[in-house]
Amino acid sequence: MSIAMKNQPPTSGTDSAEHREILEMIANWRKALEARDLDGLVANYADDAELFDVKPPHRLRGPAEIRRVWEQCLPYFPKAFKSEHSDLKVEVSDGLAFVHGLHHVRPIDEPGHPAGQTWIRVTACYRKVDGRWLVAHEHVSMPFDCATGQLAPITNPDA
């Protein structure tokens, strides 16, 4: 039921049309991010979707709220960049699916840009509504050092 990928289309024996559909949605999300396409970024959220974002507030509800936060964040991104996922694992059933892995922004021409210094952990949970997969819940985070309260950047996604 599970497949792993690294920015590649799935090729393993656990491949299925449903897996491909989910991975294609995620690939489209990457293209939307690279193009700063706000509508594309929130195209697949359910109306009651809850996002646990990397930053406060601790919970965002619905595509309009999520879109507003993207609008505020995108000016802090590099001028040009690639959006990359690593080690995405997808599980699918009849009505639900979930995916987890790491996401990264790779700046083009601005190697030291702050947005490119860490990978971020992503979990997305989907439900199928009228034949279409929608994000019901998403959780995005970085770990932190309990002793110091400082963020612990993820520099090696394979570690």
Next chain:
Amino acid sequence: MSIAMKNQPPTSGTDSAEHREILEMIANWRKALEARDLDGLVANYADDAELFDVKPPHRLRGPAEIRRVWEQCLPYFPKAFKSEHSDLKVEVSDGLAFVHGLHHVRPIDEPGHPAGQTWIRVTACYRKVDGRWLVAHEHVSMPFDCATGQLAPITNPDA
């Protein structure tokens, strides 16, 4: 397909045996945490479960690794405490399920204990194997302030 609870058994019309089974597993996990029962804490993880924990490493794999981290962490918990969830939302299909909400440790007799100062965001993803729900993936985190890199404690779970 979704129900909300606040440390209460579900009572709404979306209640089902599968929902109750998942919520009972989570209630048992709370009891295991309060009792510092390491085996109980990892009783329901799949062998290939991946945990994105609040602290590094950014990914733990399998019940043995997760158990070891609990063993290291529990000495930093209050002597006696209650384990509480808020606003748990459960979605269930034939073979997969996911839950998200907030978790909190409420110290007894040590009101200022550091472990009691924030709620933590939790997402758990389950797959059914031979009729039994197992955690395939879990993601636990706190948000942080992008500008300062400081953690942003969640003091009000309903905000």
